[in-house]
Amino acid sequence: MTLENNFIHHSKEYIFLDNETLSNHRENTYKKIFQKNYDRKNNESLKNITISDVSKFNYFYKPTKTNPTVSLIDDLNYKIKLVDGICKNYEDEYIEIRNITNLDFKIFLNQVNNNLDDIIIDFNKIFLNSGIFFNIKSDTKLKIRLVHDTSENFTVFQNNFINFNKNCEVQLEDHFNLTNNSINNINYNIHVDEKAVVKHNIFQNFRNSNKLYLTSNSVCEKKSSYHQNTYNFSEGFVRNFHHAHLNGEYSNASLKGCFFLKNKNICSNKTNIIHNAVNCVSDQTYKGILNAHSKASYYSNTFVSENAQKTEGYQLSKGILLTDNCSFFSKPELRIFADDVKCSHGSTIGPVDESALYYLRSRGMSKNEAMKMIISSFIEEDLLNLDKNIAKEISNNLSDYLKSLSND
Amino acid sequence: MIFLNINNLNVSIEGKKILNDFNITINEGEVHAIMGPNGCGKSTLANVLAGNEDYEVNSGKVIFKDEDLLDLNIEERAQKGLFLAFQYPVEIPGVNITPFLQASINSKLKNEKKPELDNLSFAKLLRKKAEELGINTDMLKRSINTGFSGGEKKRYEILQMSVLNPELTIFDETDSGLDVDALKIVTEGINRFKNPKNSFLIITHYQKLLDYIHPDHVHVMRNGKIVKSGDISLASEVEVSGYQNF
Numbered sequence: 001m002t003l004e005n006n007f008i009h010h011s012k013e014y015i016f017l018d019n020e021t022l023s024n025h026r027e028n029t030y031k032k033i034f035q036k037n038y039d040r041k042n043n044e045s046l047k048n049i050t051i052s053d054v055s056k057f058n059y060f061y062k063p064t065k066t067n068p069t070v071s072l073i074d075d076l077n078y079k080i081k082l083v084d085g086i087c088k089n090y091e092d093e094y095i096e097i098r099n100i101t102n103l104d105f106k107i108f109l110n111q112v113n114n115n116l117d118d119i120i121i122d123f124n125k126i127f128l129n130s131g132i133f134f135n136i137k138s139d140t141k142l143k144i145r146l147v148h149d150t151s152e153n154f155t156v157f158q159n160n161f162i163n164f165n166k167n168c169e170v171q172l173e174d175h176f177n178l179t180n181n182s183i184n185n186i187n188y189n190i191h192v193d194e195k196a197v198v199k200h201n202i203f204q205n206f207r208n209s210n211k212l213y214l215t216s217n218s219v220c221e222k223k224s225s226y227h228q229n230t231y232n233f234s235e236g237f238v239r240n241f242h243h244a245h246l247n248g249e250y251s252n253a254s255l256k257g258c259f260f261l262k263n264k265n266i267c268s269n270k271t272n273i274i275h276n277a278v279n280c281v282s283d284q285t286y287k288g289i290l291n292a293h294s295k296a297s298y299y300s301n302t303f304v305s306e307n308a309q310k311t312e313g314y315q316l317s318k319g320i321l322l323t324d325n326c327s328f329f330s331k332p333e334l335r336i337f338a339d340d341v342k343c344s345h346g347s348t349i350g351p352v353d354e355s356a357l358y359y360l361r362s363r364g365m366s367k368n369e370a371m372k373m374i375i376s377s378f379i380e381e382d383l384l385n386l387d388k389n390i391a392k393e394i395s396n397n398l399s400d401y402l403k404s405l406s407n408d
Numbered sequence: 409m410i411f412l413n414i415n416n417l418n419v420s421i422e423g424k425k426i427l428n429d430f431n432i433t434i435n436e437g438e439v440h441a442i443m444g445p446n447g448c449g450k451s452t453l454a455n456v457l458a459g460n461e462d463y464e465v466n467s468g469k470v471i472f473k474d475e476d477l478l479d480l481n482i483e484e485r486a487q488k489g490l491f492l493a494f495q496y497p498v499e500i501p502g503v504n505i506t507p508f509l510q511a512s513i514n515s516k517l518k519n520e521k522k523p524e525l526d527n528l529s530f531a532k533l534l535r536k537k538a539e540e541l542g543i544n545t546d547m548l549k550r551s552i553n554t555g556f557s558g559g560e561k562k563r564y565e566i567l568q569m570s571v572l573n574p575e576l577t578i579f580d581e582t583d584s585g586l587d588v589d590a591l592k593i594v595t596e597g598i599n600r601f602k603n604p605k606n607s608f609l610i611i612t613h614y615q616k617l618l619d620y621i622h623p624d625h626v627h628v629m630r631n632g633k634i635v636k637s638g639d640i641s642l643a644s645e646v647e648v649s650g651y652q653n654f
Contacts (some may be wrong), residue, residue, distance in 0.1 A: 318585025359498040359552075362458050362520075363512035363568065364486035373511070377551070 003034060003055040007126065010059045014157075015128050019105045029122045038119060045118040045241070046275040047297045047329070048268045052124065057183055060153050061129045070097065077143040084151055085130025085158040085186075094140045100131040100159070107133075107161055111189045111217070120213045120239060123267045124157050124185045131159040138165040139192075145173045150182040152208070158186045164196040164224075171387060174202040178210040178236070190218035192226045194248065200228040201390055205397055208235035208265070215241045222248030222277075229382070230257035232267055241270040246280040246308075254283040258379050260401045261294030261326070275308035275338075285316045287382075289375055290326035291405055297329040302343060304336040311338060315345035320352055320378060322371075322405070372402045410471045411436045411607060412576060419449075419456050419632075426452040428632035429483030430468070434576070437604040438618075441618050442611050443643060444629035445651040450611045451495060454580040458492040459485045466588075472576065478510060486512075487519040491574035493565040495581040500552040505564070508552060509571055516572060537570045541597050559590030566597035577601075578609045583617040595620035615647040628654045 001009075007030050016022040032038075036051050063084040070090040071079050078096060080087065089098040091227055136142065150156055164170055178184060192198055204212060212234070218226045232238050244253035255271040273282040284300045302313040319328035332345035360370035374407075378399060383391040412434040419427035426449045434440050439503055444450050456463050457470065459482035470477040477485060499507075514524040525533065538545055543563060553561050569577055579598070583591055591605060598608070598621055618626070618640060626642040627634045628651065635654050636642065646654075 157576065199569050250652040353498075353500075355498050356500045356503075358460060358482065359494065359500065360503075360508065360512075361482040362486055362494075363508070364493055365508075365511055366483050366515065367481075369511060369515070370483075373503050373508065374500065377500065380502040380504075 001056070001058050002188040003030075006057070006059040010061075010127075013061055013129055014126075015131070016101065016102055016105050016108060018102055021109065022105055026126050030126050030190060033119065033122055033126070038117070039224060042118070043117060044270055044299050045120055047299070048266050048295065049239075051119065051161075054119065057155060058153070058405065061125065061154050061155055063130075063151075064329040067331060073145070077145075079145045079147065081147045081149060082132065083149045084154050085132075085148075085156045087132045094142060095139055095144075096133075096135040096137070098133050100133050100161070104131075104133060104161075107189075108159065111159075111161075116243075116407075118215070118241065120185060121187060121215060124159060124187045124213075124215070127155070127157040127185070128159055129155075129157050131161070134160065134162045136162070136164050136168050136170055139167045141169040143171045143173075145175065147175045147177055148184070148186070149186055150176075150178045152179045153181045155183040156185065158184070159189070160186065161189045162191070164190070164192045164198050166193045166393060168193075169197045171199045172201070173390065174200070176204050176206055176212060176234075178206040178212070180207065181209045183211045183213075185213045186215070188216035188218075189213075190216060190226065192220045192224040192251075194224060194291045196221075197225045198227065200239075200338065201386070202228065203233075203397075204238050204395065205233065208263075210234075210236040211238075212236065213239045213241075215239075215243075217243045217245070218253065219245045219247055220251035220253055220280075223250045224248060225251065226253045228253075228255050229386070231394055231397065232257065232259035233401055234267075235265060237266050240270075241267040243272040243274070244282065245274045245276060246282065247276045249277040250279045250368075252275065252281040254285075256283065256382070257286045258382065259286070259287065259288040259296060260398070262291045262401070263294065264292065264406055265294040267296045270301075270360045272299075272301040273303070273313065275302070275304045275311045275313065277308055279310045280308065281312040283314045285318075287318045287378060288328060289320050289322065289378065289401075290328055291322040293325045295322075295327050297331075299331050299333070300345065301333045302335070302345075304334075304338050304341055304343065309338050309340045311341040311343065313341070314344040317347045317349070318378070319349035319368055320375065322352065335350065368405070372405075375402060380390045409436075409474050411473060412609075413469075413471045415469045415471075417456070417470060418466040419452055419468075420464050420466055421452070421462060425466075426463070426632055427456065430623045430633050432627065433633060434607050434609060436575075436607060438625065439602070439610065439621065440625045440627065441621075441623040442609065442627045442629050442634070443613065443645065443646050443651075445613075448629045449632040450629060451580055454495075454578045454609075454611055457485075457490065457578055457633040458482065463514045465494040483515065484519075486572075486574075487516045489575035491569050491572060491577045493531050493534065493562075493569060493577060493579045493582050495584055497553045497556075497565055499556075501554045503552050505552055506531070506549060509534060509568060512568075513572055521584055534571060537567055540600065541567055541570065542593065543566065543567055558585035559593070560588070562586060562590065562594050563597065566594055566601075570601055575605060576607050576609065580611050582610075583612055583614060591617065592620065615643040618643045630654055631634065
């Protein structure tokens with residue numbers, strides 16, 4: 001179905017219809033896409049996608065058998081299941097989670113990504129059909145496992161707001177459990193309040209008929225930390241665009257990711273960290289293994305504003321290309337307007353180190369075994385600081401990926 | 409049984425001929441040393457024997473334990489009992505020494521149709537060998553050669569040899585980059601490993617290493633072939649007069 005048909009025939013199913021400002025905004029954004037009014041050459045959101053491709057889809061959103069849940073695995077360890085973007089409204093002394101309603105239009109208007117020139121965010125605004133408001137209360141120490149279930153053929157356009165309040169310490173896991181032929185355009189607005197520490201691990205492992213466009217915008221206040229790790233083992237298309245704003249002094253953020261591609265998989269990645277305060281530290285690191293005809297891109301961007309002195313900002317991308325037919329495009333960028341900063345960027349992309357392969361084989365290991373050992377070592381250091389269960393889950397996914405390489 | 413026989417071996421790399429009708433025979437339990445100036449083909453010989461695919465074997469035969477070595481790939485040669493101690497051991501960050509060596513020895517045992525070593529048995533074996541060589545067991549928790557000093561890298565090569573128990577070990581300029589103390593430690597490790605079943609091919613520039621190891625045969629190599637063979641006194645001759653006279 002065309003963009004026009006989707007917009008006209010399903011317009012009554014979206015959120016915030018009764019707000020005039022948002023309705024106008026939605027109409028204008030629709031016109032912008034319809035007229036293809038984008039700088040197609042330089043717009044990073046159009047890497048690996050075309051406007052016509054993302055515009056053609058069958059909008060379908062009829063959440064009938066909704067059974068979202070909130071449960072406690074053990075003390076201060078929650079499992080929250082979202083079904084087709086809908087959560088169970090719940091509140092206790094540590095957390096509050098509820099579906100967004102038309103009354104939330106103000107936070108929607110004020111979200112940080114409103115000025116981004118991002119076609120996927122524009123789609124999210126036009127077709128918005130779900131979202132959650134999630135509040136983690138002050139001084140709590142929690143583990144939260146957030147499972148996103150999407151039904152077959154569903155198109156989920158979701159906008160989520162998460163507040164990590166003062167002094168909380170949270171390990172948040174996102175798992176995407178997508179069935180078939182679903183489109184998931186999910187946008188996170190994350191606010192990390194003073195002295196809050198957040199470890200956000202995102203697992204993406206689903207079949208190739210699904211598409212996931214995941215965008216996040218996090219804002220860090222004074223002395224807070226936000227550490228995001230994304231692990232993409234999916235067969236379907238994945239876009240990870242993540243932005244962090246260091247607004248409070250002595251705050252720090254890391255946006256890291258690993259992706260493991262095979263067949264004709266495509267994945268598009270971008271990280272962007274904006275330093276707006278003094279004495280902040282940031283780290284952007286993406287690593288990927290690419291096999292067969294797979295394709296990936298990674299844009300990293302560090303922006304240091306004039307008053308963000310004593311900034312430390314690091315960027316790194318690493319890629320291993322297992323065949324001559326796969327490709328990895330990487331573009332690091334630093335824009336620095338302060339004079340007392342330490343910033344660096346680096347990128348290494350190439351085949352498996354032949355001398356390492358020769359060394360391992362010369363001790364009796366088969367080429368396949370040696371290759372797997374080198375690939376595993378690629379993310380080994382990233383697993384060291386992770387929670388044991390998470391590290392085990394990643395190791396299992398990696399092991400499946402390595403098995404699939406032998407079958408290619 | 410023919411242990412190692414290299415017959416008229418000709419090898420080139422990127423069209424440039426390096427080994428030129430090279431011949432040598434090594435019997436079980438023998439220690440041979442090859443000395444020669446830079447660029448004479450010593451390291452090429454070591455790499456060709458180990459199966460490095462960068463080199464092109466133009467002609468000749470290499471028989472190892474009655475089998476045509478050139479028909480085997482890199483890992484098959486190692487599994488058959490050949491070990492190359494590298495001149496520049498490769499750093500592989502993230503690959504831990506212990507699982508790597510366990511996988512290596514188990515590949516060999518599997519090939520020999522012997523039961524593989526479980527984690528506990530292997531850990532015991534590795535610890536024992538490390539202690540024999542005076543290697544701190546903390547080193548075994550590290551990534552292969554990563555952040556090792558020159559001496560540590562060479563000692564770690566000896567540890568690998570000791571664990572994998574090869575029948576033929578080729579030392580490719582193991583003495584390069586070692587100070588006197590490190591050289592002594594490394595050669596002690598080699599001497600401890602020597603027995604009537606194991607053979608060694610030692611490639612070196614200098615007599616110093618041979619003073620500690622005492623080879624049965626010394627060969628001088630120039631322009632891709634052996635030009636003179638003899639006993640340890642040949643090494644002394646090289647030390648005094650250099651390679652110009654050969």
